[in-house]
Amino acid sequence: MRQYPGSGSRTTTTLVLLLSVLLALVAPTAQAADGDAPSVTLSKKEAGKGGEITVKGGGWRSEALLMLLICGRSTPERGVIGGTNSCANADGRAVTTDKKGAFSKKLPVAEPPEPCPCVVHVATVTGEQALVDAVFTVAGHPAAPLPPPADEGRLAVLATTRLEGESSLLTWFGAPPARQLVFTVGNLGSAPVEDPVFEIGTAHGVYAPQWEERQWRGTVAPGSKARIKLPVELSAGAHGDYQVSLRYGTKVLAEQPWGVSRPWGVTLFWVLLCLVVPAAVFRIGMAVVDNVRPRPAGLVARHAHRTRTPAAQAPPAPAALPWFTQDSAPPDIRRSAPPENRPPPTTKGQAWTRNGG
Incomplete structure (x- = not known):
């Protein structure tokens, strides 16, 4: 393939110019991203108890959970002295940033347990720690100077x-x-x-x-x-x-x-539950089916005969005793009846009979 003089140098120059333009476009964006620190702005710098302010922020981590508190005995330079014990924790709010790291949330004004100077304290709850304190004044709340900084222990x-x-x-x-x-x-x-x-x-x-x-x-x-x-x-x-x-x-x-x-123990509980409950349901279902299903007439009578109690049955007939009639007695013990023309007994015989003679 034939190459013309100077074509290689022109191609190299074009590539260098394109790379320079791309770097010029990307560099300001990267610098802005690196220097974009978390920030907080307030709709009001002063408000009384029972009021409401709007807290807006930008430059935070995307989709980060933030905590918003009004704290006393605090300044942006020295932070919150005493930690969150100096803040109105019961009236705090939580907010999640959007994909660009921005947020907007309404915060009720409450009196912190410590005197002013006060700040609106915004800090991350999870992940990398980041916080910003914005100066705020609670109208009508007591104020006191901060303790002088001392050589804190380490x-x-x-x-x-x-x-x-x-x-x-x-x-x-x-x-x-x-x-x-x-x-x-x-x-x-x-x-x-x-x-x-x-x-x-x-x-x-x-x-x-x-x-x-x-x-x-x-x-x-x-x-x-x-x-x-x-x-x-x-x-x-x-x-x-x-x-x-x-x-x-x-x-x-x-x-x-x-x-x-x-x-x-939780696993054992669920295993027993999966075994006992189906077994109990099966037994109950079988009992219900056995009681409500129809039966043939002969099977019902036979079933009733089997379930009859002994007290309800008729008592057995007594065995016949071996008595003999006059004609069926054996000849050796058969006796004839007394004759009808037998003379009546005398009075003496009667008396003798009555006296046991």
Whole structure:
């Protein structure tokens, strides 16, 4: 095949130009996706108790479950001091983002248990942790300055964690498995840690952990250590391999595997139910059919004769006694009747007879 001079260089130049155009189109999109952080906007910056505001957001993970709370003693810079204990949890709302990571939800205004400054706290419930705090003022709610920031203590796990506890008989029949997560922490900071709030996460298989807050009552002085026990509970009927995680703040301190046995009592119950119920239904059905089906007349009479009680039957006739008549008696014992012309007995004979003579 004949090639013209310069044709190869023109083809290469065209390919380079096409690649440059594609990169120019894709690069801004990728940069926008990387820099698109979660955001929250409020329809009102201030409202009183009993009112309602609309919370909108964007840049979140697609189809993520979010939690919306009004919290006191909080700022976007320092977060929610005291955790969700400073929030109006009873009036919170949950929302799921769409495929683009956006949402819109109405939130009732409630007074948090702590004084303002307040925020609308939006955080993910499952999966990768993400949160945003938007400044909000609850009209008429008390306000107080935040405590000055101090050199917070730093907790670290000093020994291997373990799970304590045994399964009961009810767990064998599907009750929620429960254990105690035991670990030892040390305060590596210069300030005491009072009533620390930990988070316990339970994950099954490849799913993300489900986090729950657990507060420990006590104080860990600087340079000292403490042995802590926190309850861990799974859902009813849970079985398989689970992973229990311990988190303090934003740092995961420890992870502990937990193998939960299958509740065989539930399986046994269903097996017995599948065997006993059909057998009972069959017996009841056969009894009903036996009572309602028609029978021939002869079979009914014979059946009634068989079921008649002995008291209802006629008593048997007594056996005949071996009495003999005058003509049928044997000759040796046969006697003749007295003659009719026999003279009557005398008076003396009668008297003798009466006197036994």
